[in-house]
Amino acid sequence: MRLTGFTRTFFLSLTFCLLGALFNWGATGAAQEPRVLTLDQMIQMALTTSPKLRMAEQDILAAESEYKQARGGRLPQVDVIGATGPSQNADLPTASLKTGQIISHDGGTWDIGVFGRLDLVITQPIYTFGKITDLREAAELGVGASKDARTAQRNKTILEVKQLYYAYLIAQQGKHAAGDASAYIDNAARRISRLIELKSPNVQPSDLYRVEAYQGEVKAFAAKAESGSKVAYAALKAAIGLSRNEEFRLKETELSQTTARLAPVELYIQRALSTRPELAQVKKGVAAKEKMAQAAEADLYPTFFAAAVASVAGAPGREQWNNSYIADDFNHTYAGFFAGAHWHWDFGIGTGKVDQARAEYQKMLNTQDYARKNIPVEVMKDYQDAVESGKASTDYAQAVVGSRKWVVASFSNFDLGIGTARDMFDAIDRYGKNQGNYLESLYNYNIAMANLEYAVGQMSETN
Numbered sequence: 116m117r118l119t120g121f122t123r124t125f126f127l128s129l130t131f132c133l134l135g136a137l138f139n140w141g142a143t144g145a146a147q148e149p150r151v152l153t154l155d156q157m158i159q160m161a162l163t164t165s166p167k168l169r170m171a172e173q174d175i176l177a178a179e180s181e182y183k184q185a186r187g188g189r190l191p192q193v194d195v196i197g198a199t200g201p202s203q204n205a206d207l208p209t210a211s212l213k214t215g216q217i218i219s220h221d222g223g224t225w226d227i228g229v230f231g232r233l234d235l236v237i238t239q240p241i242y243t244f245g246k247i248t249d250l251r252e253a254a255e256l257g258v259g260a261s262k263d264a265r266t267a268q269r270n271k272t273i274l275e276v277k278q279l280y281y282a283y284l285i286a287q288q289g290k291h292a293a294g295d296a297s298a299y300i301d302n303a304a305r306r307i308s309r310l311i312e313l314k315s316p317n318v319q320p321s322d323l324y325r326v327e328a329y330q331g332e333v334k335a336f337a338a339k340a341e342s343g344s345k346v347a348y349a350a351l352k353a354a355i356g357l358s359r360n361e362e363f364r365l366k367e368t369e370l371s372q373t374t375a376r377l378a379p380v381e382l383y384i385q386r387a388l389s390t391r392p393e394l395a396q397v398k399k400g401v402a403a404k405e406k407m408a409q410a411a412e413a414d415l416y417p418t419f420f421a422a423a424v425a426s427v428a429g430a431p432g433r434e435q436w437n438n439s440y441i442a443d444d445f446n447h448t449y450a451g452f453f454a455g456a457h458w459h460w461d462f463g464i465g466t467g468k469v470d471q472a473r474a475e476y477q478k479m480l481n482t483q484d485y486a487r488k489n490i491p492v493e494v495m496k497d498y499q500d501a502v503e504s505g506k507a508s509t510d511y512a513q514a515v516v517g518s519r520k521w522v523v524a525s526f527s528n529f530d531l532g533i534g535t536a537r538d539m540f541d542a543i544d545r546y547g548k549n550q551g552n553y554l555e556s557l558y559n560y561n562i563a564m565a566n567l568e569y570a571v572g573q574m575s576e577t578n
């Protein structure tokens with residue numbers, strides 16, 4: 116067979132496309148193999164790659180740097196200044212006893228040389244009315260608060276992964292449930308169509324319209340589950356740090372149907388008030404703000420210190436002048452020590468800083484009070500959600516079993532001629548609603564338990 120130009124081009128293009136596809140598949144097939152992950156593995160991956168956790172680590176480093184600076188405030192401070200430059204060469208002047216004039220021996224010329232000078236000042240704070248101690252303790256509390264903030268962010272990261280995991284898994288189960296319901300409807304449609312062909316008085320053509328209506332509803336539910344599955348998959352993939360080209364699938368296929376036995380709610384509230392990292396962070400923040408306010412007040416008082424000074428200077432082209440009353444800036448060597456006080460006065464700046472520090476301290480106190488009142492309410496809500504959804508999932512699980520038996524019985528009765536198509540659709544409809552309610556309550560239960568762990572502050576890294 117002879118090929119035309121167009122046909123030849125088409126086949127050549129198709130051949131190259133197939134070869135390219137085979138090449139790409141052979142080169143990347145192994146890399147595209149999806150990873151099989153459990154919830155525990157995904158949590159560990161998220162904790163390792165979370166940018167927010169890395170930011171929290173940097174906050175700790177910054178707080179530790181501030182503490183290092185505050186701790187160094189009680190140690191001596193050393194200032195060293197070195198200088199060099201040109202100087203006029205000169206001999207020592209003499210005084211005339213007759214005229215009482217000073218006679219210069221530099222001849223009035225500009226003979227330029229060099230000089231060098233080194234000054235050393237060591238200052239040691241002695242008493243600051245608690246300012247240094249307050250700043251150091253505030254910085255130390257800031258380090259602890261930053262670590263609590265990191266723990267809180269860790270718990271939040273685990274909670275987010277669990278929420279996405281449960282959402283993706285329940286969406287997968289929703290797709291399976293939609294397929295299950297669709298199979299029942301298709302089965303009913305085949306039975307109805309067969310009896311219509313046999314002109315059975317037990318069915319009517321309008322029953323097929325009911326089939327279409329139910330099929331449309333099931334397809335809409337399946338499409339919603341598919342959309343939710345894709346969104347949850349993408350979000351979960353980003354949360355655990357996988358790249359675009361990496362894929363995964365879950366080792367688990369469905370949410371656990373086991374409900375845990377909960378302790379009394381008062382026990383969870385007590386745990387939350389003692390272990391919740393956000394509350395511990397606020398407590399340290401209150402103490403730190405109090406210390407900052409005390410340091411601002413201490414700054415209004417003088418700072419007593421001891422100091423040691425030393426200086427050496429030399430200019431080779433100038434003779435040294437040794438006189439206790441006249442300083443020679445170019446040739447000298449001296450050292451000494453003294454005690455002193457530094458007291459800064461202003462007209463409103465210092466007291467304004469004190470008022471600001473007190474206001475921030477009061478604000479943090481109000482934040483702590485709000486947290487203490489709000490956390491028990493949060494625990495109570497999550498606890499009741501877990502109790503309610505756990506009981507609902509158990510009840511709906513029994514309802515699903517019962518409605519499935521109803522479906523089977525309605526099919527048998529329909530085949531025997533003692534049941535109607537309406538009975539089948541009522542059974543299928545009830546089965547679908549019970550299955551949907553069961554999945555919803557099962558999802559709500561797992562979310563409520565995760566929220567309860569987070570509210571208590573004891574977020575585990577294992578499921």
